[in-house]
Amino acid sequence: MRRTVAVARRRGGHQLPDSRLYDRAYLLSNALDGIADYEAGGLSVVRRREVELLDVAPGHRALDVGCGRGETAAEIRERGAEVVAIDYSWDAVVLTSERLDGNGSVAQANAVALPFRDRSFDRVLLSDVVEHVPWPMAEQLLREVRRILAPGGRVVVHTAPNLWFISVVKRPLVLLLRLTRRQSALQRFAEYDRLRDLMHPNELSPSTFRRLMRGSGMPSEVWVDADVLRSGSSEWTARWPQWLVRLLGVIAGSWPLRLLLGNDMYAIATPAGSDALTRHAA
Numbered sequence: 122m123r124r125t126v127a128v129a130r131r132r133g134g135h136q137l138p139d140s141r142l143y144d145r146a147y148l149l150s151n152a153l154d155g156i157a158d159y160e161a162g163g164l165s166v167v168r169r170r171e172v173e174l175l176d177v178a179p180g181h182r183a184l185d186v187g188c189g190r191g192e193t194a195a196e197i198r199e200r201g202a203e204v205v206a207i208d209y210s211w212d213a214v215v216l217t218s219e220r221l222d223g224n225g226s227v228a229q230a231n232a233v234a235l236p237f238r239d240r241s242f243d244r245v246l247l248s249d250v251v252e253h254v255p256w257p258m259a260e261q262l263l264r265e266v267r268r269i270l271a272p273g274g275r276v277v278v279h280t281a282p283n284l285w286f287i288s289v290v291k292r293p294l295v296l297l298l299r300l301t302r303r304q305s306a307l308q309r310f311a312e313y314d315r316l317r318d319l320m321h322p323n324e325l326s327p328s329t330f331r332r333l334m335r336g337s338g339m340p341s342e343v344w345v346d347a348d349v350l351r352s353g354s355s356e357w358t359a360r361w362p363q364w365l366v367r368l369l370g371v372i373a374g375s376w377p378l379r380l381l382l383g384n385d386m387y388a389i390a391t392p393a394g395s396d397a398l399t400r401h402a403a
Contacts (some may be wrong), residue, residue, distance in 0.1 A: 135255050137231075138320050143210035148190050151229045152312045154249075154281075157388065159192050166351040167279060167385055171248050174277045174389060177202040182244040184269070186262075187250035191217030198225050198289040202244065207232065233258050235265045242260050243271050247278040255322045263337035263390075265378035270392055278388040282313075285381050291362065331387050339390035345378065345383040 134313040149156065155165030165170070177183050179201030188206035194217055196205045206217045207230040218227045232237055232250065245266050247255040251259045252397060266276055291310070298306050316322075325333065327345050334341035350370040 135257060136322075137209065137233075137255070137258065137297060138253055138322070140209045140317075142165050142319055143208075143213060145212040145216065148210075148213060148216060148310075151309060152316065153189065153357045155192070159190055164192055164196055166348070166359070168196070168248065170346070170348075170385075170387075171277055171279055172200070172244060174387065175244050175246055176353060177244050178277065182241065182271075183244040183246070184235075184237070184242045185248070185254075186235075187213075188217045188227070189213050189248070191220030191227075193246065193248060194225060194227075197244075197246075205237075205242075207235075211343075233261050233265065234316075235269055237269045239268055242269050242273045243274045245270060245276045246278065249279060249281060251278060252280050252282075252321050252324050255362050256333070259333060260322055263333070263339070266390075267337055267381050267392070269337075269341050270391055275388040276388075278334070278390070280325055280330060280386050282324060282384045283386055284324045284329070286384050287324065291305075291383055303339070308334050325386065327380050327386060330388065334388045334390060337390060339392060341388050341390040343386070343388045345379045345381055346385040346387060347383070349373040349379055349383045350383070381394070 128303040134183040147153065149159075155168055158168075175183070175197070177197050177200045181202040182240050183197050183202045185197065185202050185204060185206040188208045190213070191206065193205050198221065204221070204225040206214075206219065206221070206225060206227045208214050209229070209231060211229055214227050214229045221227060228236075232247075233254070247262075247266070251262070254262055270276060295307065295310055298310070327343070331341075331343045334343050348370070350373065352368055360377075373379065
């Protein structure tokens with residue numbers, strides 16, 4: 122297991138990042154994906170994808186772990202499910218409470234020790250959570266999720282960035298962005314570099330993500346999303362012709378290129394013995 126932790130992220134550790142880092146300024150900045158969609162009252166491509174994979178329905182009880190600004194919890198509620206949202210950050214709790222406007226339960230909690238009864242949720246979402254939690258704690262978090270998941274339930278996990286992308290592709294991509302004077306994209310990378318050691322003790326590759334999910338004790342399907350360019354909605358491709366975005370998207374999303382070029386990694390997990398898994402990786 123120690124070797125696995127080292128492969129996942131050599132600068133790991135055994136402590137959670139300081140919760141004060143995830144303040145209102147950070148949550149409402151460009152450092153967090155989807156701020157433009159949030160301000161418009163909608164969901165980013167990634168968050169829409171998460172909700173579709175979660176497959177919530179009226180009557181479900183759903184838990185949003187690491188609820189952030191609350192837009193995903195609000196969408197889950199709009200689809201008729203009872204939603205409970207938790208976050209390590211108090212500012213996230215406040216923002217989510219504002220977004221839900223009293224139509225859901227929101228609490229500050231540490232997901233490594235979930236304050237819920239066994240088998241009490243039909244759906245659990247972990248959106249951009251596991252990269253913020255050191256490997257041993259991430260294992261415990263997933264065991265806690267397994268504990269609270271009802272028979273026939275479903276867990277959806279999204280994590281980014283892909284460590285293989287960061288290790289192999291990021292440096293030449295930054296050079297290209299400098300040559301083409303894409304200042305907004307360069308600023309996003311600079312902000313990522315500034316916050317990485319503070320916030321990301323557990324960045325994963327497709328391989329280590331699969332190992333982490335395997336250790337949860339829940340049957341899991343893990344994949345790198347083939348929609349590498351996020352359906353052309355990325356600010357980096359906003360000024361490109363649509364034919365070029367489609368062409369590059371097909372190339373970058375092909376197997377095995379997406380293992381290096383794709384940053385959005387997903388997993389679906391179910392209780393042991395469930396037959397609810399379906400293929401999403403294609």
